[in-house]
Amino acid sequence: MSTTELSRESGAAAQGSGADLVLSGVTKRFTEFTAVDNLDLVIPSGSFFALLGPSGCGKTTTLRMIAGLEQPTAGSISIGGKDITGTSPYQRPVNTVFQNYALFPHMSVLDNVAFGLKRRKIRDAEAQAKEALELVELAHLAARRPAQLSGGQQQRVALARAVVNRPAVLLLDEPLGALDMKLRRQMQVELKKIQTEVGLTFVHVTHDQEEAMTMADTVAVMNHGQVEQMGPPQELYELPRTAFVANFLGKSNLMQATVTGDAGEYLQIDVAGNSLTLLKERATDHTGKILVGIRPEKLRMEADTAAAAPGSIRGVVLDASFTGASTEYLVDAEGIGTVGVFAQNHGGALFNDGDRVRLAWDPEHAFGLSGSEDREAGAGEDGL
């Protein structure tokens, strides 16, 4: 296998590693609505970058503008300092793995993969195409037509067809959307492996938060044509800065609270009559009405007895669903409403519907959001 060779060459191709993809002030307006609104984005060379968001959030339009398939209404796009705004797709050092692969049905797998190389008059196009097919372990199917391959195989041909050109940026438009769950998991691991091997910049558009978190170094969560928050997956999950991110990436319990005092590193807050603390650095707002968020798995739950810890919130179990490794509870918390609790199965006693409980959490797990945020934003969208 010559993957090491491929990665070495691509390293040379991406030399001057300042081939960062930069979008500045990019806006795309269609007659009826604004798909992308004044977007600024820097995608460092060699990174695996995910644009995550619900359908209609502008992520695909952003991708198509990078590919040159759409032109921005305003703003500019550059790669490695070179402005490519206004150029045609074929003039850009960018290749795309299309959502439905868009393989040429009248050509063999090998001809599909060699297509881009031949257009650029590269001499050993066929040899390089074969190498790329080896990378995706499909060299034995080179003579087949795309229609004779399975969905997963077609997906890998589409990937090889793009990777073989060693573009400065490789775009993936929901590339795993058409595959079944099991195959998707497998391809996620493989995509990540191939990206590491060839060292190209991957920009991956998806509505699947798990897919984005599994593969990407950096995730940008998009909503209404703007980036809500951007960062490494763990950071986004542990410290969401907007209600949309908190709800779209995993689940969150968001509760209304009021800041009652300032104690140095901590804020004193009041949540439905309970006096609690919140780390200042984990809160976007430090005064007035705010939202306090806590992930379901970070909530501790214990029976409501005289010995229960002070500063915890009373509640009644509404529903318990036992899933083996864990149990998911819905708890009606006093003055707050329904709260989700996710408890690992450590072998202890389980709670039943109607049990009176107390909920508590460590201040370093909670996060504070602006009180003007919509608690429901991003909840139940297709990200789950």
Added chain:
Amino acid sequence: MALLTAGKAAGTGPSAAEEEAGKRRGRIGYLLILPGFIFLLLFFAMPVLSLLATSLYIKPEGADVGQFVPALEFGNYVVVLQNYWPAVLRSFGFALIATVAALVIGYPMAYLVAVRLRDRKLLKGILLVLIIAPFFTSFILRTQAWKQILADEGPVVSVLRAVSLLPEDGRLTATAFAVICGLTYNFLPFMTLPIYANLERLDTRLIEAGGDLYANGITTFRKITFPLSLPGVMAGTLLTFIPATGDYVNAALLGNNQNTTMIGQVIDSRFFRVVDYPGASALSFLLMLAILFLVILYVRRFGTKELM
């Protein structure tokens, strides 16, 4: 990564019941094609055989006009070929030029309507109706209208004379040019519609993929759009070339009596005016064989099995 390589475990062969069901489906299939088969036998195979037989008849010494007796006179073929080979060649030449012209005119029209205007439903509908509209009036009348358009006093000739593209005494009616124009015009919808039907199913994401893979517009057309539309082009060219070769209306109305005579006219006059049934039959049969031969060559050369 050994996914998806393991084939289905080889099961046992089809059971007796399945085999029986298969046979029954086969019988139903034959029953369904029976009406068409009988129709073609009566109205195609029989006339062709009768044509073949008539083409070998001879006229006995001293017989009246139109009186022939059955024979096996293959000499008829030699005689008509000797006399009319220029008209045969001319027919194929005219039909070829008209087919190429119809392709050059029809392909862009089909592309415009099927691809560029794909999302403009109303405009697309109007243009489609316009493509088919010529069929609403008679073939003969439309060809007669061309005679007016190309007439010596008509607008086309006066403009061409004014800009010196035609000499002062130059004319368009009764020329090969007029005949080819008529053929092109009359068969244009037969070219455009099959190509349209094909291009309408073209996945435009493939065009985007071509652009994404460093192919400019022309290369994308050459390497992707056009090859994928070949089945439509095949159908359109055959539907144009075959009837154009045998056509006699255009040559009769728009041509002259010396250098635009097509084989259809010859057959027409041998049959109806000279009443030379064997000669007309021999020419018809020759024409059929020649077209069949050319079509087979063409399909073998350009036909794409996977796409047909």
